[in-house]
Amino acid sequence: MTEHAHGAHHHAHGAGHGEGHAHGFDQNRNPEDFAAYLARLEGEDRDAWQRPDEVVAALGLAPGQIACDAGAGPGYFAVRLARAVGPAGRVYAIDVEPRMIAVLEERVRAAGLRNVTPILAAGGEPLPPEPCHAILIVNTYHHFPDGVATLRRLAGRLAPGGRLVNVDFHAGELPVGPPPEHKLSRDDFVAAAEAAGLRVVDERTFLPYQYLVALAPR
Numbered sequence: 001m002t003e004h005a006h007g008a009h010h011h012a013h014g015a016g017h018g019e020g021h022a023h024g025f026d027q028n029r030n031p032e033d034f035a036a037y038l039a040r041l042e043g044e045d046r047d048a049w050q051r052p053d054e055v056v057a058a059l060g061l062a063p064g065q066i067a068c069d070a071g072a073g074p075g076y077f078a079v080r081l082a083r084a085v086g087p088a089g090r091v092y093a094i095d096v097e098p099r100m101i102a103v104l105e106e107r108v109r110a111a112g113l114r115n116v117t118p119i120l121a122a123g124g125e126p127l128p129p130e131p132c133h134a135i136l137i138v139n140t141y142h143h144f145p146d147g148v149a150t151l152r153r154l155a156g157r158l159a160p161g162g163r164l165v166n167v168d169f170h171a172g173e174l175p176v177g178p179p180p181e182h183k184l185s186r187d188d189f190v191a192a193a194e195a196a197g198l199r200v201v202d203e204r205t206f207l208p209y210q211y212l213v214a215l216a217p218r
């Protein structure tokens with residue numbers, strides 16, 4: 001199974017612009033089949049194309065720093081961020097879906113990690129409670145109801161010199177990821193980030209299906 005391979009038989013139903021949500025998806029744009037969704041997010045095949053260690057390395061985190069995983073899901077990246085900042089650092093892993101937070105809490109407990117704080121997003125926005133050196137958003141920006149507003153508020157939670165890093169699927173048909181009508185292109189994302197008062201400070205192209213853009217306040 002591939003992450004989010006829910007495209008093929010769903011996107012014929014369309015996105016239902018402005019009214020409710022697409023067939024097979026809930027109001028947070030998560031697939032309604034939660035167990036299958038979890039399996040894709042944590043699937044064994046994901047590492048091969050997600051290259052998580054290189055993504056985390058691109059954040060340039062140092063031990064003792066504070067990181068945020070915004071839209072953390074079951075914690076695929078949160079546990080890796082926890083290792084990058086070490087026991088003296090902190091990770092806020094935030095999600096809007098209570099079932100995701102429950103899975104994340106269990107995972108953090110089972111891994112014996114004491115530096116990860118799972119948080120249920122208040123008001124539908126994954127805002128960390130203190131300034132962060134890195135805020136990572138993976139495969140989640142396209143879920144935000146008002147992406148520009150959320151980016152602006154996230155930018156306000158960056159520590160001096162901090163970066164917001166967004167990783168998301170390229171537009172169009174891909175073997176993994178959400179249906180095309182849920183996605184936005186790298187250029188549309190950068191335009192949204194600029195509208196939110198951010199500028200691109202770094203960009204990596206090693207991922208086969210996703211863009212990776214690092215931003216800082218203008």
Ligand SMILES: C[S@@+](CC[C@H](N)C(=O)[O-])C[C@H]1O[C@@H](n2cnc3c(N)ncnc32)[C@H](O)[C@@H]1O
Nearest residue numbers: 028071072073076095096097124126138140143
């Ligand atoms: C495709 S998953 C990605 C999870 C994780 N970042 C990963 O890479 O494995 C998208 C996540 O975004 C969450 N989400 C959706 N809308 C959100 C919002 N408004 N605020 C925070 N999280 C949200 C979903 O519940 C889901 O866990």
